[in-house]
Amino acid sequence: MTTITGLGLVLLILMVLVGGKQGWTAFLSLLLNFGFLYFAIILVAFHVPPLFVTVTIGITILAITIFMGEDDLRTTITAFYSSLIVLGLILILIFAVEHWAMVQGFGTEDSDELEGMSILIGISYLKVSVTTTILSTLGAIAEAAMAIASGLTEILENHPERTNRQLIHSGMAIGRQIIGTTFNTLFFGFFGGFLALFIWFLGLHYSFGTIMNNKIFVAEMIEILISFIGVLITVPMTAWVMTKRRKSVVDNSMKIK
Amino acid sequence: MAKGFWTEQKKWLLIALVIIGGGILFFTSHNERFYQQPIAKVISEKTTGKRKTKDQFENVDHQYNQQLKVRMMNGKYQGQVLTVQNTYSDSRPMDQRYRVGNDIFLTQVRKQNGKLSANVDGYKRDTVIVFLLWLVTLMLLLLMGHAGLLALISVVINAILFLIAIEIDLKQNGQHIMLLFSVLAIIFTFISLLLVLGFSKRMLATFAATVIGTFVALGVSVLVFSWTHERGVYYESMEYVTQVPRPLFLAETLLGSLGAVMDESSDIIATLFELKQLNPQVTRKQLFISGRNVGKSIMGPLVNVLFLIFMVDTFTGSLLYIKNGNSWGYTYAMNMSLGTIQSLISGIGIVLSVPLVSLFGALLLGKGTRK
Numbered sequence: 028m029t030t031i032t033g034l035g036l037v038l039l040i041l042m043v044l045v046g047g048k049q050g051w052t053a054f055l056s057l058l059l060n061f062g063f064l065y066f067a068i069i070l071v072a073f074h075v076p077p078l079f080v081t082v083t084i085g086i087t088i089l090a091i092t093i094f095m096g097e098d099d100l101r102t103t104i105t106a107f108y109s110s111l112i113v114l115g116l117i118l119i120l121i122f123a124v125e126h127w128a129m130v131q132g133f134g135t136e137d138s139d140e141l142e143g144m145s146i147l148i149g150i151s152y153l154k155v156s157v158t159t160t161i162l163s164t165l166g167a168i169a170e171a172a173m174a175i176a177s178g179l180t181e182i183l184e185n186h187p188e189r190t191n192r193q194l195i196h197s198g199m200a201i202g203r204q205i206i207g208t209t210f211n212t213l214f215f216g217f218f219g220g221f222l223a224l225f226i227w228f229l230g231l232h233y234s235f236g237t238i239m240n241n242k243i244f245v246a247e248m249i250e251i252l253i254s255f256i257g258v259l260i261t262v263p264m265t266a267w268v269m270t271k272r273r274k275s276v277v278d279n280s281m282k283i284k
Numbered sequence: 285m286a287k288g289f290w291t292e293q294k295k296w297l298l299i300a301l302v303i304i305g306g307g308i309l310f311f312t313s314h315n316e317r318f319y320q321q322p323i324a325k326v327i328s329e330k331t332t333g334k335r336k337t338k339d340q341f342e343n344v345d346h347q348y349n350q351q352l353k354v355r356m357m358n359g360k361y362q363g364q365v366l367t368v369q370n371t372y373s374d375s376r377p378m379d380q381r382y383r384v385g386n387d388i389f390l391t392q393v394r395k396q397n398g399k400l401s402a403n404v405d406g407y408k409r410d411t412v413i414v415f416l417l418w419l420v421t422l423m424l425l426l427l428m429g430h431a432g433l434l435a436l437i438s439v440v441i442n443a444i445l446f447l448i449a450i451e452i453d454l455k456q457n458g459q460h461i462m463l464l465f466s467v468l469a470i471i472f473t474f475i476s477l478l479l480v481l482g483f484s485k486r487m488l489a490t491f492a493a494t495v496i497g498t499f500v501a502l503g504v505s506v507l508v509f510s511w512t513h514e515r516g517v518y519y520e521s522m523e524y525v526t527q528v529p530r531p532l533f534l535a536e537t538l539l540g541s542l543g544a545v546m547d548e549s550s551d552i553i554a555t556l557f558e559l560k561q562l563n564p565q566v567t568r569k570q571l572f573i574s575g576r577n578v579g580k581s582i583m584g585p586l587v588n589v590l591f592l593i594f595m596v597d598t599f600t601g602s603l604l605y606i607k608n609g610n611s612w613g614y615t616y617a618m619n620m621s622l623g624t625i626q627s628l629i630s631g632i633g634i635v636l637s638v639p640l641v642s643l644f645g646a647l648l649l650g651k652g653t654r655k
């Protein structure tokens with residue numbers, strides 16, 4: 028048994044123990060997301076336009092993450108709609124920023140690993156960089172949308188008489204409570220992955236100016252900051268979508284009871 | 285949006301932030317004099333030659349020569365105009381196509397026979413980072429107010445601590461990296477939660493659940509590592525390694541999962557507090573069930589958040605492997621296996637924390653109803 032299989036089994040068992048059926052679907056969603064991510068790489072390798080791959084695989088990953096992470100349709104549909112809107116907005120921003128920053132492909136620090144490779148593969152690395160930045164942000168957007176939507180559903184369930192204003196207010200209140208830690212998730216997620224790179228930078232005494240213009244550093248910072256922006260847009264967007272959908276949410280609550 | 289969003293205070297904050305932002309952006313795009321390295325601005329560009337390249341894997345690309353007329357922006361040749369050569373390709377993996385108005389770094393600026401010559405070194409990107417930092421700050425403060433400010437401070441403090449820890453690690457040549465980053469993880473958690481939640485019982489409950497969850501997950505994973513004799517763990521495929529890879533990898537994983545576990549713990553506790561506020565009579569059992577419900581619905585998406593962050597970074601590398609005639613399996617092993625392991629370990633931490641934090645929250649807030 029390889030280590031990946033072993034860890035996968037441990038995760039599967041824990042997820043089923045804690046979440047029951049929902050835990051099982053959460054595990055399945057992880058597998059499916061892996062499948063679609065790998066599929067995206069294969070598609071791009073076969074010269075399918077990266078922007079098309081981004082949008083289709085992006086929507087698929089959002090749908091998998093949201094609908095398989097939670098059964099309650101009152102939460103998921105709201106979260107899905109709002110994350111789709113955010114995906115559209117973020118796509119425009121990323122497109123502009125990536126063309127401005129030109130951080131596609133590889134940096135000089137990657138030279139060792141590229142040895143013996145043919146890097147002129149005839150696929151625009153700039154378009155690929157748009158794809159990767161968006162895909163790395165999607166999880167955070169879906170997660171924030173679900174946190175807000177599920178909190179608001181709990182509130183609507185207990186207090187269906189709340190007005191739209193109060194609902195947005197509650198949504199922003201939940202947003203304020205989760206924003207700090209959501210930022211920490213993203214910060215640690217990204218910085219953890221780049222510990223080695225920072226040891227390299229500081230070990231070789233890169234100057235502040237060099238780091239601020241370094242291709243890999245800037246690419247990484249763009250990913251973090253775009254994720255932050257994505258999450259920030261998601262909070263009011265989800266609260267707003269919830270006010271539009273409150274009627275069906277409350278009706279469904281009645282039926283469940 | 286709700287009325288009353290644009291208070292007088294927010295209007296002034298927006299105006300102040302826009303003015304400050306404009307000033308900072310103007311400064312960053314005109315800060316050439318603070319750089320040691322020569323910088324020049326492209327004033328005209330001309331693509332001269334085009335040739336087709338083809339490798340043994342049938343990848344077709346085109347390379348172009350570009351003649352750039354640039355004006356020196358700093359140093360002793362400031363204001364002088366020179367011509368430099370650049371090459372770029374269709375795919376642009378490590379090369380760039382420059383356009384009029386771009387700022388570029390130069391090396392080996394020298395004067396021969398009264399004529400300046402230089403080599404192109406790279407593109408000036410600091411303005412992009414500054415712009416995005418400003419945009420994030422603006423949105424944080426306007427949308428989230430006080431909480432946004434604290435989140436910002438927390439990220440800044442964590443970033444500084446992170447850099448200090450790396451300096452300490454470098455002084456020790458990476459000898460005690462696991463110990464160092466374990467201690468740092470605990471400090472990170474404490475400071476972040478202190479800033480986000482303030483010092484309270486609620487913060488201590490979240491803190492305890494986060495630390496226990498993260499370290500138990502790492503412990504379980506290290507056990508699995510030894511049971512499976514680390515088969516299929518390719519440390520040699522780690523990027524940018526300058527120290528012993530294995531402890532470095534574990535430290536990366538520890539940090540990577542820490543934020544997510546913290547996130548989940550505080551999401552659950554936040555909802556429990558909202559419920560408690562709406563209904564002060566809520567019982568422990570109700571709270572535990574609500575907490576577990578929130579946790580159950582967050583854990584899947586949260587594992588996916590980290591999964592995407594860890595795995596998408598390997599996208600470009602994997603693409604290159606496939607286009608270089610490697611099998612899909614080998615591409616996976618060499619690029620994605622470590623990311624998969626990190627995702628799985630973080631997942632274990634995230635799942636373990638759900639019952640832990642629901643229990644702590646319920647004990648803390650609920651009214652006992654046992655008769």
